[in-house]
Amino acid sequence: MLSKDQTLQEQFKIFYNEHKPKNFEDAIEKFAIFGGVGWGEIDTSKESYGLIKKLILDDYSYIRNDVNDITTGAPLYHSLLSAIAMGDGKTHSSYKRAKLEKDVGDRAVEELVERNIIRVEKPKKEFTSWAENETIDNKLYFTSPFLRFWFAFVSPLFKGIRDKNYEEVKKRWQNRETEFSNLIFTQLSNELIKKEFSKKDEILEISSYWDKKIELDIYAKTKSGKIIVGSTKYTNAKVKKSELTRLQELCKEAKIDAGIFVIVSKKGFSSELKTLKGENLKLLTLKNFKALME
The missing domain is CATH 1.10.10 (Arc Repressor Mutant, subunit A)
Structure with a gap:
């Protein structure tokens, strides 16, 4: 079965x-x-x-x-x-x-x-x-x-x-x-990030992160020593810049020196957040999940 x-x-x-x-x-x-x-x-x-x-x-x-x-x-x-x-x-x-x-x-x-x-x-x-x-x-x-x-x-x-x-x-x-x-969306997002990032800088470990005060959907370390932190949003609203600010504040509170932020969204992102996309901010949507089929 x-x-x-x-x-x-x-x-x-x-x-x-x-x-x-x-x-x-x-x-x-x-x-x-x-x-x-x-x-x-x-x-x-x-x-x-x-x-x-x-x-x-x-x-x-x-x-x-x-x-x-x-x-x-x-x-x-x-x-x-x-x-x-x-x-x-x-x-x-x-x-x-x-x-x-x-x-x-x-x-x-x-x-x-x-x-x-x-x-x-x-x-x-x-x-x-x-x-x-x-x-x-x-x-x-x-x-x-x-x-x-x-x-x-x-x-x-x-x-x-x-x-x-x-x-x-x-x-x-x-x-x-x-x-x-x-x-399940969060767990599959972790699998997706492992696949996406490992092409350039292999991910050695990835999971969620939690302590007594905070929780993060995504926490990863790469071979070169970079720390990736991220969130997943399985909602019918576009994710706004405030989500990036929230992640940055949580990392500061937990003393996590994140080099890259990743946000995975079911319905995409606001125009303001998309303008910030670059080496230090990766934005992924459902269409990226096709990589899991390879």
């Missing part, structure tokens, strides 16, 4: 080639739901909830058995996975949402990582506003977009789905649809 040991970019490329979406907006939105799993051909131009109902909810019992084979079906695991899927992915908040003590949560994370269901990302600590004795949470991410969707919208609402009552799922989806796609 699930793709094994494939990077997110590999999963996205397979999804794109299998389902041939008409544009990258459709590709990202449907990949956030169905990615990482082999399906029949999906018409990605169709409205998302209709596809969810037809391909997932109506086939709930069959898919549930497949998911349980992967997770063992243990309620502890399912509680934690739903907490990760619905929250910010940080360990402390995930354990709290799942009502787990830290030692129990830590053991569950180890086992779920071994099963290749989630992966752990550790915070950066080279230079930051951290105090010496400060502890910053790890972040937990699903290895498959579909499993994240399942544990956000299906597993917690299984009683209604089992009884063919999908209203609660529909309502939750309508309330969170855009927000839900944002994480």
